[in-house]
Amino acid sequence: MADITAPAYRIIPIVPALKPDAMAGKGPFVASDKINEAIGFPGQLVEDWHDKAIAKMGELLSKYRSLKVYMDACVHCGACSDKCHYFIGTQDPKNMPVARQDLMRSVYRRYFTLPGKLFPKLVGARDLTREVLDEWYNYFNQCSECRRCSVFCPYGIDTAEVTMAAREILDSIGYGQKYSNEIIGKVHKIGNNLGLPGPALIDTLEGLEEDVKEATGIDVRFPIDVKGAEVLLITPSADFFAEPHIDSLIGYAKVFHATGTSWTLSSMASEAGNFGMFIGNYDQLRKIALRIREAALELGVKRIVVGECGHAWRVAYSFWNTLSGVGDGAGEVDRFAQMLQKQLDHRYKQPTHICEFTWDAIERNALTFDKAKNDKHIITFHDSCNVARGSRMGDLPGGQFEIPRNIIKAVASNFVEMSPETTREQTFCCGGGGGLLTDDLLDLRVKGALPRMEVLQQVVDEHGVNFMATICAICKAQFTKVMPIYGFDRRMVGGVHQLVSNAIILGEEK
């Protein structure tokens, strides 16, 4: 890994020249038999993969309008072509969103459209050969499903939808990706992505209580499996022990403490992340989401709050109501959803993001802060792609941008924005999302971080920024890993609730 170096910053951020095949053969490790079979996929590439893949594609085309329309509608206008961080960082033309889609579209045309059957060359249609399949594996595992391209496409064509479909097809023929599939296995077996068993979790939480007591002199609780608690907190398992994630977990606990909220974690659902989305598999997406429903029913909680995790918040905000009924507005006869929705307290949004929870408390003057505690930080905010483009907070569109910023400004004095073409809905992915946060893809991850690193460097140079806050476990893990390669201190990255934790005044000083 020592040979992985950061690409040079672009002098002017113009569109790079193409370097065909720069990333050919640089895909991730393939999943082993054991990993695949544990979650119900064929162990390895099946004999009749060609026919199976085409059949699966047909099935997905009839189940997902997005895929169907997106296969047809692209006019090759190229508006998306320079919008992907992986293309910018690698210069491989197949990492242009439209070219990535075309890997599948060319096959779609060949098997599902008249012109492709009659004149394949004319419309760029291709047979699904082993080479094409390997290309799929390679490049559909170089997309972080960040949806930046979909912001700019005149028809909203979302490459993430195509990538998900491709991964679903690959999994169905036994050509899955190791990292994602292994993690999904762990969620089912142990309860969280990191494979942290219940007793270890309880230990960790007790340790945290002691640490906080030592630091503040106050008994901040980290309860788990408490029946009848008001709030169930669902948070990424990295929050339990990874740095800097854990500092945000402490932040949430302090907010609950200061607002007098009774809350609990769940050992059964000790993971907010849902890699089912990354592999585009509805069954997995649903099964993983159902754990949270079960925990909520079992513990009898009134509210479900989600910690700092980007894709988990997209799944929670956009999909939970569909998948598991966590939400509002189910039909009268919808017994499955009603069962849970009757239990939840609909004066609050279900689910609630921890930032919504904290901001609401700040607006009610339920929290007090000593901003000076954050004075050593000059802070900027990295919008995480799934939060920015796949979810919302609060009542207004764009609340997902305002609320975390408002919190930062409430708890700290020095806040600086990065260049507007790289924030809010135009934010760049950290380079490690979508099931790519694995060391076998480190080269890609480093290159994919280029656009973010460039603008971070700008605010570091101009304003002396020394802290980049973000609300995503993957962003935090990715940045702590790749930032040193770009010459930044890894401790520059942290959560919004880490800043909250620094400044919050608990109890006695009031």
Place this chain on the structure above:
Amino acid sequence: MSMLFAILFYLATLVFVVGLLQRIRTYAATPAPLKIPTTPAPTTTGGVVLRMTREVVFFESLFKANLWTWSMGWLFHASLALVTLRHLRYFTEPVWGWVAFIQPFGIYAGITMLLGLCGLWVRRLFVERIRYISTPSDHLMLLLLIAITVSGLLMQFVAHTDVVAVKGYFIGLMHLDIRVLPSDLLLMLHLMLVTTLLVVFPFSKLLHAPGVFFSPTRNQTDNPREKRHLSAWAAKLESEK
């Protein structure tokens, strides 16, 4: 000749209408199981109508993406709309007031349409990334539209055709009454190319026109927490349990 064109037009129109309806039907019938609007997205239906209108009329997303493509693309489409509306005079008797009103603008629209198309083609030919993603059909589509436009413009400015007779012919076609079509070479060419366009439409990327209205990232309301969204096939998974 008039007969031949009549058959050609009937067939082409049939392919166009049936093909397009069939396509639109599949789009409408295919479920969108999950809420995937690209946020920030409108939270109300009214908001979605506004968003779609901005996309269709102004190409809002393209505007954010690339000003050069946007200006050429928008120029082409706006001109195309005017030209098409102007052509309504061949099919209506008496000509509707507003169609008569836009006649003079339509003439210039032919020219701006040509400019837009050429601009798009130049981009496709000379920008490395766009050339990379282009298939032969992408070039041919632009060529086809350019040829239609040029033949039309030549009739407009160089070799006039008997537009009254053309109109008579098409009104006739609409009443299953085949009359005489002026046998100008340019007109033949123009009409041949138009039938080609009609036939190609439902099988090509021109499906972006109906497609844009069915794109879930654009046409969904952002209200997943407030209202449960469940497709038929996903609901089945629940009843099985």
